[in-house]
Each structure stands twice: as C-alpha cells, then as structure tokens.
Amino acid sequence: MNVRALMQTIARQRWLDPVDRVLGTVATRALGQDSPTPRAVRNALHGTWLQHPLHPAITDVPVGAWTAATVLDAVDTLRPTNELAAGADAAVAIGLVGAAGAAVTGLNDWQYTSRDTRRIGVLHATLNVGATLLYGASLVMRRRGARGAGRGLGLLGFALAGTSAYLGGHLVYEKRLGVDRTSGQTPPEEFVAVLPESELPERQMRRVLVHGMPILLVRFGDRIHALSETCTHMGGPLSEGELGEDRVTCPWHGSQFAFDDAGQVLRGPATFPAYCFETRVRDGQIEVRRADSCQQQPAAAVAPAAPEMAAASSPG
Numbered sequence: 001m002n003v004r005a006l007m008q009t010i011a012r013q014r015w016l017d018p019v020d021r022v023l024g025t026v027a028t029r030a031l032g033q034d035s036p037t038p039r040a041v042r043n044a045l046h047g048t049w050l051q052h053p054l055h056p057a058i059t060d061v062p063v064g065a066w067t068a069a070t071v072l073d074a075v076d077t078l079r080p081t082n083e084l085a086a087g088a089d090a091a092v093a094i095g096l097v098g099a100a101g102a103a104v105t106g107l108n109d110w111q112y113t114s115r116d117t118r119r120i121g122v123l124h125a126t127l128n129v130g131a132t133l134l135y136g137a138s139l140v141m142r143r144r145g146a147r148g149a150g151r152g153l154g155l156l157g158f159a160l161a162g163t164s165a166y167l168g169g170h171l172v173y174e175k176r177l178g179v180d181r182t183s184g185q186t187p188p189e190e191f192v193a194v195l196p197e198s199e200l201p202e203r204q205m206r207r208v209l210v211h212g213m214p215i216l217l218v219r220f221g222d223r224i225h226a227l228s229e230t231c232t233h234m235g236g237p238l239s240e241g242e243l244g245e246d247r248v249t250c251p252w253h254g255s256q257f258a259f260d261d262a263g264q265v266l267r268g269p270a271t272f273p274a275y276c277f278e279t280r281v282r283d284g285q286i287e288v289r290r291a292d293s294c295q296q297q298p299a300a301a302v303a304p305a306a307p308e309m310a311a312a313s314s315p316g
C-alpha cells in the first residue's frame with residue numbers, strides 16, 4: 001500500500017467521526033468565530049503576527065524535546081548510569097509544555113478543515129493526545145523512581161508522536177494545510193494590461209486573470225487597488241467576499257486583507273499576506289505589476305497617461 005492509499009484509507013475511517021464531533025465542539029466553543037476568545041488571541045494562535053502558521057513551529061518543541069529525552073534515556077541505559085536522568089526528565093517536561101501549545105494552535109487551525117483532511121487531522125490529534133498522556137505518565141513514573149517504566153512509557157509516546165508527526169507532514173505537504181494558497185502563482189513583474197478602465201465600476205470587485213493568476217481589482221474614486229484574488233488561507237475567492245473601505249473579507253472563513261498595506265492580513269485565520277500590485281491606466285487599460293508595497297498608488301498613478309508617455313508604453 002502506498003502512502004496515498006494509506007491516507008485515503010484513513011480518510012474513510014468513520015470511527016473517527018465521534019472524535020471529530022468532540023473536537024469540533026471544543027474548537028467551536030473555545031476558538032470559533034463566536035467564541036469568547038478574543039479575535040486577537042485567535043489570530044495570534046494562527047500565526048498572523050508571524051506571517052506564518054504558528055502550529056508547525058510549535059510542534060518542533062515536543063518533537064525535539066522528546067527526541068532529546070529518548071537519546072538521553074538510551075545513553076543512560078547503555079552505560080548504564082543515571083547521569084543524564086535529570087536532563088531526560090527536563091526534556092520530557094518541556095515536551096509536555098510544548099505539546100499543550102501545539103494542541104491549542106493545531107485545534108485552532110484544524111477547525112477550518114473539511115472532508116478527508118479533517119479525518120486525518122482527527123487521527124493526528126488523537127495520536128498526539130495519546131503521546132502526551134504517555135509522556136505525562138512517564139514523567140510521573142520517573143519522579144516516583146520507577147525509571148525503567150518511565151523510559152518504556154516514553155518510548156511508546158515517542159512512537160505515537162512520530163507517527164502523528166508523519167500525518168502532520170502529510171497534512172501540510174499533500175493536503176496543503178497551512179500552505180500559502182497563492183504559492184506557485186506567477187505575479188507579473190512588468191506592467192500588463194488586464195481590463196479596460198471603463199469596465200471597472202466604482203466600488204465593485206472584478207476578477208481578472210494575468211498569466212493564469214487571478215487578480216482582484218477594485219476602484220475607489222481615482223484609486224485602483226489590485227490584490228491576488230486567491231485567499232492565502234485555503235483558496236477562497238476574494239472577489240466573492242465582502243468589500244470594505246480599506247480591505248476585502250474572504251467569503252469562506254472571514255480572513256481580511258488590506259488594500260493599502262501590502263496585502264497584509266488584518267484578520268485571520270489567514271497568515272500569509274496577499275500579493276499586492278502597482279496599478280496604472282494607460283490607453284484606457286488598467287495595467288498591473290507586482291509591488292512590494294501597495295502604498296505607492298497616489299491618484300496620479302491611475303490617472304490617464306500623458307500622451308507622450310502613453311505613446312511610449314503602447315505596444316508597437
């Protein structure tokens with residue numbers, strides 16, 4: 001059985017659904033859109049402030065600490081001494097703290113998944129809970145002087161954590177959970193005509209394709225804004241979202257991206273900013289090209305070009 005078939009088998013496991021319901025209820029009540037947890041906290045847990053998902057960064061703590069504990073235990077067992085016991089115990093404890101952080105951030109991200117990704121996430125979480133319980137029991141046994149039992153429990157926990165980490169990797173690399181959904185798109189580096197200016201009414205969003213990349217256009221008076229149209233969170237169509245004075249809200253999970261601040265995420269769950277584009281009008285055509293900052297668009301930038309400039313930039 002290859003990995004894809006294995007994951008499809010996991011995705012068909014209906015016995016995971018009761019766990020899914022429990023996790024879903026906890027996630028909704030503790031971290032959902034209408035939960036009492038402040039949005040700023042939920043955004044922080046997603047990693048919006050980091051412009052990168054926080055969960056995979058935090059998972060390095062338990063994985064690294066428990067790997068260190070396993071190595072220290074192995075060295076002590078081989079010698080055999082207990083010189084490294086204190087270090088191993090500390091590593092187990094550090095891993096437990098990291099596991100708590102990974103659980104909260106992971107649950108916060110998982111609540112937006114669906115279908116097979118969701119079930120694989122449920123198994124990932126279940127294994128992590130199992131590993132955490134085993135390491136918790138391991139620490140208790142170590143403190144009570146039953147070091148052999150503590151090491152055995154730790155080894156079992158390490159096996160579960162390793163299996164879970166594999167599933168987590170699959171969720172990222174195959175299911176693209178937490179991946180910037182605009183990655184792989186090719187924003188134009190040079191100005192490209194995308195739409196006649198007359199076809200962009202005031203305060204209406206238009207989706208255009210440039211080199212296969214969907215771009216969102218919107219006009220506010222003499223300013224034309226352009227952002228990548230694909231939501232970086234899970235690929236929602238921003239042109240079908242809600243238009244605000246300075247932002248667009250994704251119709252799928254409510255992420256907000258700024259028009260005037262380099263496509264920054266103003267509200268999660270998205271963590272990666274949108275691409276923003278410099279715009280101008282030449283020969284009645286709206287043109288866009290990639291920009292590092294969206295703030296460079298004064299009214300003059302979208303005003304009709306001077307005749308000599310228009311002639312210089314027109315094809316042929």
Ligand code: FES
Nearest residue numbers: 231234236250253
């Ligand atoms: S796809 Fe989730 S917020 Fe846009």
